[in-house]
């Protein structure tokens with residue numbers, strides 16, 4: 198048996214088309230175009246590629262691009278002042294501080310300056326708290342994108358065993374919360390989990406966001422399970438995830454490829470969050 202391939206590129210395109218229609222509707226109703234401020238610090242080539250893609254797709258969806266690029270040796274106070282300026286600017290609906298920031302900066306203190314209603318990454322303590330309490334708020338883009346993929350492919354979650362490998366603030370923890378909100382039985386596994394493969398084999402839905410290339414092999418997957426690979430690693434022979442794709446595709450019922458799986462969804466959900474933020478800020482229901 199070979200797994201169904203979950204096409205994140207196609208679903209992301211549909212989400213972006215929905216966002217573009219939402220922007221047109223907002224304008225037709227007398228609103229103003231949503232604006233996304235991407236803040237990039239330093240010269241990391243991978244970060245530059247991601248931010249360029251975010252900006253390009255933001256403009257393609259009819260939104261305004263408020264990009265800011267700061268030198269890698271910028272001090273904390275200068276970044277803080279820029280974030281405060283963007284927070285106060287009514288043309289800026291969403292603020293994304295590209296991570297990781299250089300070592301000498303305190304990224305948590307910087308994120309804390311982003312108002313919750315402009316936090317399109319869903320990273321502030323306010324939005325994390327709202328998610329934990331099951332209340333409306335802006336959700337982190339990667340986990341939100343995974344939920345959209347599961348929904349599009351009719352993956353049943355209520356009562357299902359879901360295992361999330363990874364406990365980061367950006368992905369693992371919010372992922373677990375979103376699955377829990379859909380009534381999955383959620384286990385969070387991580388680098389200290391005893392017998393990781395055995396824990397993973399319980400999963401009907403296995404989300405791997407550990408940041409370790411090839412961590413999950415076929416021995417860790419229940420036949421027929423849905424496997425979502427959040428990992429992204431740049432090798433000499435191209436991009437790879439946290440899952441041994443070829444072997445796992447022989448066992449799983451459905452699987453996301455890398456590239457073309459979760460990655461494109463992250464950007465699509467960022468645009469969706471920016472539209473939601475603008476809609477709320479302009480006093481319209483979302």
Ligand SMILES: Nc1nc(=O)c2c([nH]1)NC[C@@H]1CN(c3ccc(C(=O)N[C@@H](CCC(=O)O)C(=O)O)cc3)C=[N+]21
Nearest residue numbers: 247294295296297318338456457458459460461463464
């Ligand atoms: N504040 C913040 N928010 C983020 O959401 C954030 C971040 N910082 N820092 C870095 C990570 C990584 N990330 C990706 C976005 C798109 C792809 C993506 O489009 N991937 C394509 C491949 C693109 C390529 O060729 O590199 C794919 O998987 O098909 C991947 C990874 C967002 N991140």
